[in-house]
Amino acid sequence: xxxxxxxxxxxxxxxxxxxxxxxxxxxxxxxxxxxxxxxxxxxxxxxxxxxxxxxxxxxxxxxxxxxxxxxxxxxxxxxxxxxxxxxxxxxxxxxxxxxxxxxxxxxxxxxxxxxxxxxxxxxxxxxxxxxxxxxxxxxxxxxxxxxxxxxxxxxxxxxxxxxxxxxxx
Amino acid sequence: xxxxxxxxxxxxxxxxxxxxxxxxxxxxxxxxxxxxxxxxxxxxxxxxxxxxxxxxxxxxxxxxxxxxxxxxxxxxxxxxxxxxxxxxxxxxxxxxxxxxxxxxxxxxxxxxxxxxxxxxxxxxxxxxxxxxxxxxxxxxxxxxxxxxxxxxxxxxxxxxxxxxxxxxxxxxxxxxxxxxxxxxxxxxxxxxxxxxxxxxxxxxx
Numbered sequence: 001x002x003x004x005x006x007x008x009x010x011x012x013x014x015x016x017x018x019x020x021x022x023x024x025x026x027x028x029x030x031x032x033x034x035x036x037x038x039x040x041x042x043x044x045x046x047x048x049x050x051x052x053x054x055x056x057x058x059x060x061x062x063x064x065x066x067x068x069x070x071x072x073x074x075x076x077x078x079x080x081x082x083x084x085x086x087x088x089x090x091x092x093x094x095x096x097x098x099x100x101x102x103x104x105x106x107x108x109x110x111x112x113x114x115x116x117x118x119x120x121x122x123x124x125x126x127x128x129x130x131x132x133x134x135x136x137x138x139x140x141x142x143x144x145x146x147x148x149x150x151x152x153x154x155x156x157x158x159x160x161x162x163x164x165x166x167x168x169x
Numbered sequence: 170x171x172x173x174x175x176x177x178x179x180x181x182x183x184x185x186x187x188x189x190x191x192x193x194x195x196x197x198x199x200x201x202x203x204x205x206x207x208x209x210x211x212x213x214x215x216x217x218x219x220x221x222x223x224x225x226x227x228x229x230x231x232x233x234x235x236x237x238x239x240x241x242x243x244x245x246x247x248x249x250x251x252x253x254x255x256x257x258x259x260x261x262x263x264x265x266x267x268x269x270x271x272x273x274x275x276x277x278x279x280x281x282x283x284x285x286x287x288x289x290x291x292x293x294x295x296x297x298x299x300x301x302x303x304x305x306x307x308x309x310x311x312x313x314x315x316x317x318x319x320x321x322x323x324x325x326x327x328x329x330x331x332x333x334x335x336x337x338x339x340x341x342x343x344x345x346x347x348x349x350x351x352x353x354x355x356x357x358x359x360x361x362x363x364x365x366x367x368x369x370x371x372x373x374x
Contacts (some may be wrong), residue, residue, distance in 0.1 A: 089370040096343060104349050110356050114323050114363055116370065125347035130343035135362075137369040142359035146346075147339055161330065 010080045012118050013059035013070075014105045019090055019120050021056060026081045028057050033074055088118045092136040094126035 018024060031051065039048050043149040053061075053068075060066065063081075091111075099107075104123065114121050126134055129145030136142075150157075221229075230233065 001344050014184065091366070091370070095348060096346075097348060100346070103352065106352060107355070110304050114356075114360060115367055128339070130339040131351055131354075132348045132358070133351075135359065135366070139364060139372070140365070140369045141367065142358075144355060145334070146343075150335040150338060151331075154328075154335065157331050157334060158327050 001076060010064040010076070012112075013063045014082070014112075015056055015059050015101075017096060017104055017120065018046065019085065019088075020121050020122075022081055022084050022088070022120065023055055025055070025060060026078070026085065028054055029068075029074060029078055029081065032057075032068055032077070036071070036097050037068075047135040062079045084120070088120050089116050091115075092122045092124060094124040094129070094130050094136075096125075096127050096131055098125060099123060109144070147151050 016025065032053070035051055042048070055067075060077060061068055061073075064077070066077055068074050068077070088121060093107075104121070108119070108121055111121065126145075129143075129147045130143045131146035132149070134143050134145055
């Protein structure tokens with residue numbers, strides 16, 4: 001299978017969630033590139049062992065049909081990751097507990113459908129919110145937590161308490 | 170001229186001489202009358218001494234003393250009676266005057282006391298009215314303050330109650346809800362705010 005000549009829109013794997021993942025992929029791709037350059041100047045006939053690639057890199061290659069032995073594919077992937085680092089929208093999500101990878105994968109998949117196909121997500125912990133999440137963009141914060149919902153609906157609680165007390169009297 | 174002067178001098182000497190002679194005769198006559206009156210006085214004095222001798226004088230003295238004593242006694246009695254009468258009248262007069270004066274003073278005093286009493290009553294009434302007005306004002310103010318404080322405490326209580334219940338709920342169920350169960354809620358919330366999120370992302374920082 002030869003290298004792809006035209007790769008304008010590449011797929012971002014669901015396992016690549018945060019800007020840290022993109023950076024990690026870039027570093028790994030850089031290492032691979034270094035290895036390939038070094039192997040090119042070595043004596044022919046000497047056996048070479050490719051460095052073990054991470055699952056993320058494998059996913060990136062699989063989702064875009066890349067063969068990283070080809071310099072063209074490596075170049076495209078590198079450019080893609082560079083573009084992602086510079087232009088991909090990033091949001092920050094805070095949860096009450098540490099989210100699992102499966103949960104994040106599902107969430108990011110849906111968010112990329114809803115908001116942007118190359119959306120990157122940073123996660124954080126905010127135990128006081130109990131449930132839900134707090135979403136922060138560059139300029140705004142969207143609080144979808146149970147804590148805020150409960151406080152926002154304190155009037156309903158008070159009405160219910162009053163009704164209950166009046167019923168008892 | 171000399172003749173006339175001579176005549177004048179002769180006439181003058183004549184008159185002066187005549188006057189001196191007349192004066193001497195007059196003085197002589199007065200001397201004689203004086204001697205005669207001295208003799209009468211002496212005779213009268215002798216007679217008086219003979220009539221009003223010491224015995225007669227003593228008798229007159231006794232009579233006079235007795236009469237004088239009698240008059241003095243009578244007058245003393247009259248004087249005593251008059252004095253008693255005067256004293257009695259004076260007492261009555263003084264009594265009447267003092268009584269009248271005292272009654273007048275007592276009436277004035279009583280009037281003063283009545284005036285002072287009326288003033289005191291008026292003052293007390295005014296004070297009572299002012300105190301009553303102040304009490305009503307304070308009562309109204311107090312009721313208002315109590316209502317405000319009650320409302321404030323009630324609001325604070327409601328606020329604290331909901332805060333306590335919310336805190337309890339968050340503490341009680343905070344770690345009981347699985348994130349996977351929250352996925353749909355989170356996605357629906359994001360979907361609701363999708364437009365605002367996209368606008369903020371596209372707007373950049």
